[in-house]
Amino acid sequence: MRGFLQKAKAELRGINQRDTSTHDPGGHYWVSHHPQAQLPGQVHDYSDSDHANAQIIREPTPLDILRYRYHHSTNLGSIYVLERWLQPSRFPDGAEGSSELAAVTAWVNKIGIESTKQLFEEQWANAVTEEDIQWLVNEARCRTIRLPIGYYDLPGADFTRGTPFEPYARVYEGAWNSIRTLMSRLRTHSIGVLIDLHALPGGANSQEHSGTNSGRAEFWNSSSNRALGVRCCQFLAEDARTGSEIAGIQLANEAMWEAERMYEWYDECISAISAMDASIPVIISDGWNLNQAINYSLQTNSVNINQPKSPVVIDTHYYWAFTDDDKRKSPQQITSEVGTKLTELDGKEGSVIDRGAVQVIVGEYSCVLTEDSWAKADGTPRDELVNQFGQAQSTRYQQRAGGSFFWTYKMDWMPGGEWGFKDQSDKGNIVPPGYATLSMDDRSRLVEKAKYERDGSMREAVQQHVAYWDRIDSNVNRELGKYEHGWTVGFQDALAFFEGRATQGDKIGMLELWVLKRMRESGYRGGLTWLFEQGLRKGIQDLYAAVNM
Template identity: 35%
Template sequence: MVFDKLRLKKRASSIPDAGPVAELGKEPSTKQIYQSRENFGVCFGSSFVLERWIFDDLFSETNGETEYDAVSSLVSKFGADQARTKFENHWKNYINDDDWNWLSSHQVKSIRLPIGYWDVDGGSFAKGYDFEKFASVYSNAWSIIKQNYIEPAANYQISILIDVHALPAGGANSNAHSGIPNANGGFFKDTSAQINMAKMMGWIANDLKNYDNIAGIQVVNEAEFDESTKAPSTYYGAAISEIRKYDDSIPVYISDGWWPDQWAKWVQSEQGSDGYIGVVVDDHVYRCFSDSDKSKSADQIINDLNGDVLTNISDNSNGVDFIVGEYSCVLDQQTWDKGGNRDELVKKFGNTQSQLFDQRASGSYFWTFKFQSGNGGEWDFKTMTNAGAIIPPQQVNSPNQNEFQQKLNEAYNNHVNYWKSQGGSYDFDRFKAGYTQAFTDGATFSKFNSRLGRRQAWKRSRSNDYVQSKGNSNNQWEYDQGFDEGLKDYYGY
């Protein structure tokens, strides 16, 4: 155990910088756009990590709620070969051509694909854990993920976020989506399991590095709230370091453990003022579970969103991009008991979330895509999209040269006039350069029918590029401010 702790700490002790999000003087590649665009997306809940309330066909032989209950009962009743066939039929039929066409036609850019550690590399990483005895059932899972999900998605210019939703040794939280009964969040107390999972993340990165349409690798889902960053950050550092051995560009997604500012500070601390470790922080937004939300009316919840979704982040989130990896339009029945027109309020709730996520996050993923029986109401992406509750980010037509020049002149003059009034020495050309670069990058993403999503990563990379070409300055902050203003004006924030 002591040796495992030392190994884990060694892997986590020096997190390497990620590579640049785009190369100096070059337009971003297709792969770089997939990695950095704003991802309006949806989660494929109960695809590779079963949840009975979404898809229950594989729970025919059990009263349990978890993947382990489903697979163990089917193997016991039918044997491993028939169980494998049943699972593979589910995976292959979860998504079809009609679904891909619908997603594409509704401007979906990305899929968050929850998987279990048992799905990776024919179940080889399940050795020593609960799912080891069922490895043969999952022997083809990874190839199906690539052939039936990643590759077809690319045909529709849709990316895949690989979300390792379920981890071993008790899971990252105590919920059924950890894959086992009686999950207890014990993963962060098991250093050996953390080492193995960090290695697995490196294996995933290496195996998928030739696919352009991988948005990132999420190394944990919904880590439980912890007052200290010590245990999760050690695993995060080790996982990032393993991934970077094979791919220095792939974004690595971590859970904020329901405390976004805590993990923004951690990323900022690891990066310093000008480094970049390629991390995106995942925040989940639900307003149907806490006693506080249940006590509010729908209007109160909607009105409170502006003040409590990704707000009060350290240093204005400098250097840190967020996604909203899960959200819904669901409110608790106690909220609805307080009155109001439900259809109108659901639409208002969803619209408000869509607007805020567009402004404050680099992407958002609705939970969830489809249900086996009927529709899932306010949990159902298609239903909420058809109701007009979920709105994709508006695409922007690049302004012509005259429009750009007018906006640049106005922003530049405002910047110059303000700082001249403050006295001191400035380098106003850096503001102009940052502003211009933001417009140029915005236009590049528009050509791909996309918006720039990882704005913090992109700004930091472009700012470092400028320093390399023009030299450093105490006024480099003007470039960064110009970049922010340029994006704001380009997208009309």
Template identity: 30%
Template sequence: MTENATTIYRFRKQRGVNLGSWFVLERWITESPFRQAAPPAQSDYDVARGSSAKQILEQHWDAWITSDDWKWMNERGINSVRIPIGFYHLCGLDQAVLDGTDFQPFCGTFEGAWRRIAQAIFTARQHGIGVLLDLHAAPGKQNGDAHSGQTGSVRFYEEHNLSATLRALRLLVSYVKDIPNVVGVQLVNEPQNHARLPPWYSSTLGSLRSITPNLPLYIHDAWDTHQYAELAGSRNYWVIVDHHLYRCFTSDDSHKSGDEHAKSLRDPNQMTWFSEAANKCRGNLVVAEFSAALNPGSLHGDVGEQDRLRRVFTRAQLDLYERICGGWWFWTLKKEAGWDAGWNLKNATTAAIMPEFYGMKRLAHGIQRDTDKRDREAAKALHDHTIYWSRHPGHYEYWRFSDGFRQGWDDAYTFFTFGEGPSISEIGFEVEWIKMRREQHAANKGQSSNLWEFEHGLA
């Protein structure tokens, strides 16, 4: 079958960046929207309670990410963005999403957000960029940080807030499920782990799957990667686990240099937990937040030496993510003021901390479809497959291997030739792709105990 754009956007290796503080504001990234916020002036809720909130927010939404930003990302092979949003940004779709929440009085303030989010998705597609929509701020705030929409205590696990979050997610998924370049929806960002989280994840995933069988659903690991990798892996549908990897916040982080952090990331023995987690969720693991930031205790020397330490650290991260994960997103694209090569991707790129380009560049002359070469290579591979298994008594269906080989060849060509941007698309979620192809093959050619032969040919 010929794959449509939706499938390629969602299954390809996601190489991306967060568009931080566009809709869910963070004062350390963008100071100006807080200029008339109510105390403590740290969250969207504070801005909404302040003076001229609607005007301030809409001016910011319209100005923060520019056409030059989209062009900059496209030229560097960035094929995906993660856009953090709050449930209150959905009130332009249905104001009932605010019912019973602290944001209910502010529908007029936020009603213009969704139109701009929808435009962002459309603009991203014009640049060949996918969009992961991340519910960064849930009713009752799911973590203790101001970027969960409010300051104060975590009330997310109160029943009415869990229900309100589900309603918001159902609204969001219903609207975006058929948009080709929406690569997924993340249920909630960095929730504080709690006994109620696994059952809520399970019931919410099931509810959203009843709306669409195909849209990838992302869950954050709540800093317990193995627990939620097991939860995702136990589902017979596509669930992707998000882990955020930072090495700048703890006392242990401060006692290691950038070189030592890089060495740890490259040491298979120290990263066994990461690869094991990926295996538990069928390879459906991403790192949707990471950065070049290191604790001041990890840095030494002049600016050049500090940039070198950040460089070896980030390159070790990228090597790890490229090898094990289905995708990654740097935090964040840019900041409003000041130089910050740890958190600002544009600054980190200028300083050669992050690469100038991600993935493989598209060849100027393109890639030509060569079915004759495909068939010759398929015949060689089938010969080797047949010779090997003929030495082991049993029932085989060698033709399934041949079908798989041709399918895999055609899939690679389809991904490599997709789109018109400078970067080539590659299959990122390989196990899930093989699972999908196996199911299609069985439906078309019949069930068999030899479906493994199709898989061997495909892979």
């Protein structure tokens, strides 16, 4: 067996030297299709489609890492979509309502449109200070910001024409430049930005955070509103091509339950974004029905596509402070319930080639419980219970999600108590993954350890692969080359993420979508393509074992 493995390894080395090295100047791992290592009597699984789709797999770029790492994150709410309960100072005395529209209407009536424009621009510019960014990077170890914006924040009269914000379009002429400036400042510190279309025309739900106090969700049943929503997505995707390096585009926030034509509209937006830049992750609201969103995602995130298509991520939210059912629970009961969340994913991951890919982020959560729940604490100190609740959420989401975004960071009443990312992070209730706190020296030491162990880990992985199939069926087609190719790509990918590429190193948190990306790029379409996927996943696992992640 050892002789065979050495011979197969030598064959692959020779092929890599003839094609592209594992670390060539162009950043390739290797051309994805090459003569396969072969067991005696084995028949290759070459197909015309394999060769027709042959591509080169390149090393992860800084933008790849920014988009696919684990998003230990927060929201920056009530900056470009105002909510009075978070920032009452942004509303003049006598303002009627609690939404963005209520605020801008009241200010224009009070001081005029030009003065309101200047006021809003000053507020946007000063919303996030350099001190804020340093805290997010160095203390909270924040990787990404979910930034709620409104359709009215996009440039040009077309985005507000025929909407309640049309009379105030002048106020928002500088909004998008302000957003771009904020994204650039954050990106300088390796923080990515997920653009969240929090306020859609007409409202994806009936709440104030949809931009108005209408109390109605009029987006879904209006063809003109939906068409404007698609144009918003097109603009964001086209703008991203100019170098804004966004982490993703969220199409809607907290879409109402069973919204009419929701998935039809998602399809339109995904097509529009993909036509501009199919590398941009697209985030959809689950509309409070995670199972339905998972089924949609599995169908959409298929390996077999005829043209480039953006990967789809599901956004779900977890709160325990709004329903009568939650009011009946004690803090201890709620904390124990955290571990049951995201079980809808069970059995849906691990085989992109068979099922498609599903990836979930928790776009909003908090440490807030109702006073009814706190009354059932049975004498346990509140601070202790908040700590247990927050850490349970951190642990669960890091285990099962591609990222988690606390609601929220900025409010007038900083540090925000149980709604505040700063307060909960400073108290150790919300904690980053352990690897995010590694020093540069420790990270460098682990990188060198992983590189030293790489060849031995690969030999062991291939031996296990061959031994397994020897036990199952000694005559089975093992496609050793596909498996080993996948392992090498996976190990090197995970190492690149951990080490960092001109951005903060991290874990591949969006694992299922990363596997989908690599499967599409590999060009493999034959019957044994799953071996490349399993090798890929094993290589990633082995890197994590090497660095104790």
